[in-house]
Amino acid sequence: MSSVQLLPLLLQLERQPGSLREQVEAAVGAHGTPLRWAITAVEHRPEQPPLLQIEAVVLSDGAAEVVDA
């Protein structure tokens, strides 16, 4: 048995001011070592920051998950 696993993630992230790349990497990195990620959709909402959909694969020892960052 492998002690590490590759896990797919689907995250929702509310965009904040500052480096977008750093925001995404921090959100993905909270779930393991990021191997691959991309912003795959952007939802613009009235009077709120845009909501980003992020798909990723991380190296981790947890289980697959869908979370809101």
Place this chain on the structure above:
Amino acid sequence: MISTAPALPTLLVIPTGIGCAVGGYAGDALPAARLLAAASGCLITHPNVMNGAALYWSDPRIHYVEGSSLDRFAAGELLLQPVRQQRVGLLLDAGIEPELRQRHLQVADGCRATLGLEIGPVVITDRPLEVSLILGASGVSWGQLGQPEALLRAGRQLKAAGATAIAVVARFPDDPDSEALAAYRQGSGVDALAGAEAVISHLLSRELGLPCAHAPALSPLPLDPDLDPRAAGEELGFTFLPCVLVGLSRAPDLLPAAKPPVVGGASAPALGIDAVGAVIAPAGALGGGAVLACAERGIPLIAVDNPCLLEVTAEALGLEVIAASSYSEAAGLVLALREGIAPAALRRPLPPLRLQD
């Protein structure tokens, strides 16, 4: 026209597994890459752009850099050190059947005998890697690997034996009757294998610090008389390995940016992100690490009309871009930047200058 201006290192990104009209199939962005290499004099791009299975093109102006290393290069974490030749270790999945394995070994031998590549050693993983294919919520192809540590063990073994780059061949699940495969072969679908391929090479390259690339091992498909030309490169032989071996044979070394590059014996100075003068990506796929890192550094971003599954545009992300309707136009824009011509001066109408408030 031949430019006499110094080369303008340029990054070309066409993400894998998102169904791009150009670059979503079997190395079908290679003509665009060749044109952009000629326009820029120095193009940095990734295997999805260059790999055409049995078809490939070797150009000393093109640097072949696996995707996660490209992201780290764009973030300023890595330098690219051109080399004369890599010693390409071959990592084979234990899940590959003996006859198919033999086919891959013969491709490696063919590349040694016919192209003069330095290949070896060869290692087989101590257990099958258990690759599975996944489509994400957006329809993008991702992928899963059941035994990542078996991959890493074999990679470490190759590195210890002297390999300076690693070509991985993993057994992918055959699914000859699937609708997705039929759509892909007929030019209207997503490359379902691409996401898992990216994950394998990202994992290995990140952990070992070596150039890595992947070829899937699959059983031959029955003849499809309606095959799209963009997918044809994958139906010429028994393996997808030749392009990977050729690409890796002159892939640049990956140096930590904090470590001063070694000058002696190098074929050219190491390249860092500070030298890059343009980045090119599909207009609907601007939400990846390399593109965002470049944009945040103020590197001109050329967004090419290249339809894909995603609509992560400059407008959606609030990025400033130079729009191009094709890779031909993008090449013209790169040449303009290389020659010091403001791209805006080439467009009409040309608005007059206004006093700043």
